[in-house]
Amino acid sequence: MSSIIKLCSSLSSRYNPRLIVSRFTVQPRLCSSVKPSSGPSSSSDHDLKASHKVDNFERKILVWTGKYKSVDEVPKMVSQDTMERARNRMRIKIANYMMAATVVGCLIMVYSGKKAAERGESVSKQNLDWHKSYQAKADKTEKDYASKFEHMAREGAEAAKAN
Structure with missing residues (x-):
């Protein structure tokens, strides 16, 4: 020893x-x-932990996560640890709901894609149809401009002959 x-x-x-x-x-x-202390024994240590001022949204988070039963029961000041735990639980809940919504959205898209395939619709067919309509509009516009220019050229030639 x-x-x-x-x-x-x-x-x-x-x-x-x-x-x-x-x-x-x-x-x-x-x-x-050295013997470690058994923990906080005075109420002043507890007061130091209640250091986060809670706003209305955070009160709702504390209620939604089950820390308190109603918004009225939430004190004005809570510990930072309590608030962080409530925020983390809320983040996890929101992430889980978003994952579930993503899975449901994917299933809906698969179902609608299969129904569209049964009707004979496809992305490539829609692409070809769009290009055909775009080309038809471009041809019509080109013909309209060509006829306007021909008309203007004729008027200009007639005006030149008249002079």
Whole structure:
């Protein structure tokens, strides 16, 4: 036992007294027998934990996550840990609902795609139809401009002959 005390005192003079190195691993150990405190015993420690002012939306989050039964029961100040846990639970709930909605949306799209295939509709057919209608509009516009230019050219030629 005395050799351990000598080792601790020699280490404390040269190294960090809380760390003892043993075969390439560092293990935290105390050289003296310090008893850890049993936890917060006074009400002032509890008051320090209640350090987050809660707004209306956060009150609803605390109720939705089941921490309190109604919005009226939520105190004005809660601990930061309580608020973080409630936010994390809400994030998880929202993420789960979004995943479920994504799965339902995918199933709906698969169903509608199969129905469209039964009707003979396809993306490539829609693409061809769109290109045909676009080309028809372009041809019509081109013919309209050509007829306008021909008309203007005739009027210009008649005006030149008249002069």
